[in-house]
Amino acid sequence: MKPSRVVLIDDEINIREGLRRIIDRSPSFQVVADFPDGGEALEWLERNTTDIVLSDIRMPGIDGIEVCRTITCRWPHIKVILLTGHAEFNYAYSAIKAGVLDYILKPCDPAVIIETLERASKAAATSAASVNSTAEGIAGESSWNATYDIQSTNPWILTAVQYVEANYEKELSVPDIASQVHLSSSYFSTIFKEETGHSLSHFIHLVRIERSKYLLADLQYKSYEVAELVGYKTFRHFNEIFKMIVGQTPSEYRRTLGTVAIIGH
Numbered sequence: 703m704k705p706s707r708v709v710l711i712d713d714e715i716n717i718r719e720g721l722r723r724i725i726d727r728s729p730s731f732q733v734v735a736d737f738p739d740g741g742e743a744l745e746w747l748e749r750n751t752t753d754i755v756l757s758d759i760r761m762p763g764i765d766g767i768e769v770c771r772t773i774t775c776r777w778p779h780i781k782v783i784l785l786t787g788h789a790e791f792n793y794a795y796s797a798i799k800a801g802v803l804d805y806i807l808k809p810c811d812p813a814v815i816i817e818t819l820e821r822a823s824k825a826a827a828t829s830a831a832s833v834n835s836t837a838e839g840i841a842g843e844s845s846w847n848a849t850y851d852i853q854s855t856n857p858w859i860l861t862a863v864q865y866v867e868a869n870y871e872k873e874l875s876v877p878d879i880a881s882q883v884h885l886s887s888s889y890f891s892t893i894f895k896e897e898t899g900h901s902l903s904h905f906i907h908l909v910r911i912e913r914s915k916y917l918l919a920d921l922q923y924k925s926y927e928v929a930e931l932v933g934y935k936t937f938r939h940f941n942e943i944f945k946m947i948v949g950q951t952p953s954e955y956r957r958t959l960g961t962v963a964i965i966g967h
Contacts, residue, residue, distance in 0.1 A: 705729060706823040710736035711743045711757035711769065712785065721756065724812045731819055740764030744772055752780060753826040754819060759786045759805075775893055778856055781822040785810065854897040858883040862894060862902070870909045871933045876902045910934070911947045918956050925952045 708731050712718045718736045725731050734752055737743040741764045743755070755773060759766035770782040781803040803825055804818050852863050865882045866874065879902055880890040894902050910932040917928045929940035929952075945951050950958070 705732040706754055706819070706826065707732055707734045707752040708754045708756055708819065709734060709743060709746070709752045711738075711740055711755065711761070711766070712736075713738050713758065713761045717758070717785075721810070721815070724810075724815055725819070728816055728819075730823065731816075740766065740769040743769060747773070747777060747780075751777070754822045755780055755782045756806075756815075756819070757782065757784055759784045775896075776856075778858065779826060781826045783818055783822055852898055856893070856897055858885065858890065859894060859897045862890070863905075866906055866909050870906065870913060871931060873933070874906050906933075907943050907947060911944055914940070914944065914952070915948070915955065918952055919959055925956070928952065 708725055710718050710721050710725075710733060712721070715738070718738075722733045722736065725733050731754075735743075735746055735750070737746065739761055740757065743757070744764065755769065757766040757769050766782075766784045770784065773780050773782055783803060784805045785808055786805050787808045803822055806814055806818055852859065854860065861883050862879050865879060876891055877887045880887045883890060885893075891902055894900070894905070898905065900908065914928050914932045917923050917931060918925070923931070926937040929937045932940070934940035934943070941951055944955070948955055
C-alpha cells in the first residue's frame with residue numbers, strides 16, 4: 703500500500719522540520735511538500751495533490767482556517783488537520799465550520815500526530831471511494847445525459863448532478879438541491895457555479911432539455927407531452943427554454959431528426 707501523502711504548512715521552519723522528522727519515521731506517511739504560508743500551499747495544490755494537509759492555524763497572510771475553507775470547497779477529498787495552541791482553542795473550534803477534519807494541540811505529541819494522521823488517512827480513503835462510486839454511477843446513466851460535461855470530482859457537485867438527473871421531472875429548486883449536500887443555498891450555488899460553469903437553475907434546464915431531446919426522437923410522444931414529462935408546467939415555457947439552449951424550437955429540432963409524424967402541441 704502506498705503511503706498517504708502529507709503537506710505541511712507552518713511559518714516556523716523549525717516546526718516544519720520537526721513535523722517532517724516525526725512523520726518520516728512512519729512508513730504509512732510521506733511528506734511531499736512543506737510551505738511557510740497558506741498562499742504558497744494553495745498555489746502548489748493548483749498543480750499537484752495530496753491526501754492530507756497539516757497546517758498551523760495562525761500564520762501571516764492566508765491562515766489555516768482560510769486554507770481549510772478553500773480546500774474543502776475546491777478539493778474536498780483532501781483532509782485538513784490544524785495545529786493550535788491552548789489559547790487558540792475557541793478559534794480552532796470555529797474551524798469545524800470550515801470543514802477541518804481534526805486538530806492537534808501544541809506542543810505536539812509525536813504519538814498524537816501519527817494517530818491523527820491515521821484517522822485522516824482513513825477518511826481520505828473513504829472520500830476517494832465515495833467520489834469514484836458516484837462518478838461511476840453517473841457515467842453509467844443512459845446516453846441522453848452525456849452531452850453536458852461535468853468533470854468535477856467534488857462529491858457535493860456529483861451528488862447534486864445525480865439528484866437532478868434522477869428528479870428532473872419534479873418541481874426542483876436550488877434549496878432542494880442544496881439540502882442534499884447539507885449546505886446553504888447561497889454557499890452551494892457559488893461552489894456549483896465555480897466548479898461547473900453553470901448556475902444550478904441553468905443546470906436543471908440543461909438536464910431537462912437533454913432528456914427532452916431524447917424523448918422528441920420517439921414518435922409516440924407529442925411535443926406538449928414531452929414538456930410535461932421533463933418537468934415543465936407549460937409548453938410555452940418549455941418551448942422558450944428549448945430554443946434558448948438548442949437554438950431551435952422542439953418542432954424544428956424534430957424536423958432535423960426526420961421525426962415529423964407527431965409534432966402537435
